Amino acid sequence: RRAQGWYALALSRRLGGDEAGAARALRRGLGVLDRHRTSLGATELRASSGAYGQELAAEGLDIAIRAGAPAQVLAWAERWRANALRMRPALPPDDPDLVAALAELRLVSGLLEDAVLAGRPVRALRGRQTRLEQRIRDLARRVPGGVGVTAPPGVRRLADRLGTRVLVELVAHGDRLGAVLVRDGRASLHDLGSLAEAARLARWHRFGLRRLIVGGDPSAARAGAAHAAAALDSQLFDPLRRHLADRPLVIVPVGVLHSVGWAGLPTCAGRAVTVAPSATVWLEADRRTTWAGPPVLASGPRLAAGRAEVRRLAEVLPGARSLVGPDATAGALTAALDGAGMVHIAAHGTFRADNPQFSTLELADGPLFAYEWERVARPPGCVVLSACESGLTDVRPGDEIMGFAAVLLALGTRCLVATVLPVPAEPTTALMVDLHRRMWAGARPASALADAQQ
Numbered sequence: 001r002r003a004q005g006w007y008a009l010a011l012s013r014r015l016g017g018d019e020a021g022a023a024r025a026l027r028r029g030l031g032v033l034d035r036h037r038t039s040l041g042a043t044e045l046r047a048s049s050g051a052y053g054q055e056l057a058a059e060g061l062d063i064a065i066r067a068g069a070p071a072q073v074l075a076w077a078e079r080w081r082a083n084a085l086r087m088r089p090a091l092p093p094d095d096p097d098l099v100a101a102l103a104e105l106r107l108v109s110g111l112l113e114d115a116v117l118a119g120r121p122v123r124a125l126r127g128r129q130t131r132l133e134q135r136i137r138d139l140a141r142r143v144p145g146g147v148g149v150t151a152p153p154g155v156r157r158l159a160d161r162l163g164t165r166v167l168v169e170l171v172a173h174g175d176r177l178g179a180v181l182v183r184d185g186r187a188s189l190h191d192l193g194s195l196a197e198a199a200r201l202a203r204w205h206r207f208g209l210r211r212l213i214v215g216g217d218p219s220a221a222r223a224g225a226a227h228a229a230a231a232l233d234s235q236l237f238d239p240l241r242r243h244l245a246d247r248p249l250v251i252v253p254v255g256v257l258h259s260v261g262w263a264g265l266p267t268c269a270g271r272a273v274t275v276a277p278s279a280t281v282w283l284e285a286d287r288r289t290t291w292a293g294p295p296v297l298a299s300g301p302r303l304a305a306g307r308a309e310v311r312r313l314a315e316v317l318p319g320a321r322s323l324v325g326p327d328a329t330a331g332a333l334t335a336a337l338d339g340a341g342m343v344h345i346a347a348h349g350t351f352r353a354d355n356p357q358f359s360t361l362e363l364a365d366g367p368l369f370a371y372e373w374e375r376v377a378r379p380p381g382c383v384v385l386s387a388c389e390s391g392l393t394d395v396r397p398g399d400e401i402m403g404f405a406a407v408l409l410a411l412g413t414r415c416l417v418a419t420v421l422p423v424p425a426e427p428t429t430a431l432m433v434d435l436h437r438r439m440w441a442g443a444r445p446a447s448a449l450a451d452a453q454q
Contacts, residue, residue: 313433344432
């Protein structure tokens with residue numbers, strides 16, 4: 001209600017011609033929401049709280065865009081974007097009830113899958129699963145709040161860290177898609193056309209790539225994916241092309257564009273590309289020092305290619321700890337994450353759109369839930385998830401993301417390499433071996449991935 005009051009005051013001031021006064025009221029309203037967010041410990045609640053700032057942030061963005069002020073557009077976009085990731089959560093205390101509930105849910109999920117495959121009745125097990133998930137949500141909401149919100153950086157701070165890289169932050173303004181571009185210490189504002197058209201092309205591109213991977217007429221699928229890629233690439237990058245040259249990119253998507261397979265676009269192919277939930281999150285991650293623990297390699301069951309992948313990676317990464325077969329349990333992997341320099345996981349995953357915190361990775365003793373990684377004290381520096389769609393996230397208002405990627409970035413993981421599409425086993429293993437060989441030799445992850453993809 002207080003935030004709504006500040007929003008009303010801002011509208012009143014804009015009607016009176018006082019744009020500066022309106023902007024001050026909007027900032028005060030968003031400040032109220034920031035203080036509220038720090039009282040929330042559960043990731044689910046923090047991510048959902050972004051809805052309350054939607055009107056405030058949109059009004060501020062409108063003021064900045066109408067004024068033609070790129071730095072202010074960037075500031076307003078960042079002020080509301082991925083705020084849950086701008087706040088480092090306090091490490092929750094050991095909660096034996098939560099640990100026990102997650103262990104029981106793992107057991108029930110395994111029993112449920114067995115019953116489905118055997119054709120046995122599952123109604124009682126589904127009811128037990130639903131009750132356990134509700135209990136876990138209730139227990140997670142008792143976690144204490146965070147320890148402060150990181151203020152969005154200005155253009156100068158971003159430029160100092162970017163170096164020769166170019167930041168492209170996409171913004172939605174009504175039915176239009178825009179971009180703030182930061183290069184060599186200067187920011188510029190660009191109109192990229194219809195937001196709905198970009199979303200349509202992004203979905204078309206994903207559809208074409210999925211058909212190419214999972215079946216259908218290969219020539220038709222390849223042609224469809226290539227056509228959609230060219231159209232989407234043209235809309236997003238033609239207005240920016242003269243500013244990009246051949247420089248590395250840092251891309252901050254918006255809305256449905258979070259699920260774009262960027263490496264499949266002509267402008268990004270062969271180029272070092274980093275995708276971030278926000279410029280603020282990227283800056284904090286890029287400045288972060290990482291732990292120096294030995295690499296950890298893990299493979300899940302029912303994935304023969306995953307075990308072969310881990311075996312080949314162990315030859316590339318001296319001193320790596322391998323978790324395969326019965327050793328690759330949820331508890332062992334979670335413990336190994338703590339303080340590791342790099343973690344590579346080849347395991348089947350399931351993305352839960354209804355609550356991404358219940359997304360899973362399949363391990364020897366059953367599913368590992370995204371909830372379980374929120375308790376890691378020293379997050380790994382770099383995590384590679386090579387299984388199908390392991391980088392998918394759910395996007396809430398305020399471009400708040402939820403899923404394994406969000407959990408890892410919120411913990412403090414500096415870099416995540418993952419896929420937003422299904423992937424074929426053998427080429428993926430070859431790609432992973434080449435990627436790790438290049439990173440082990442000292443290449444930055446984005447450059448190493450681009451070269452390995454080529």
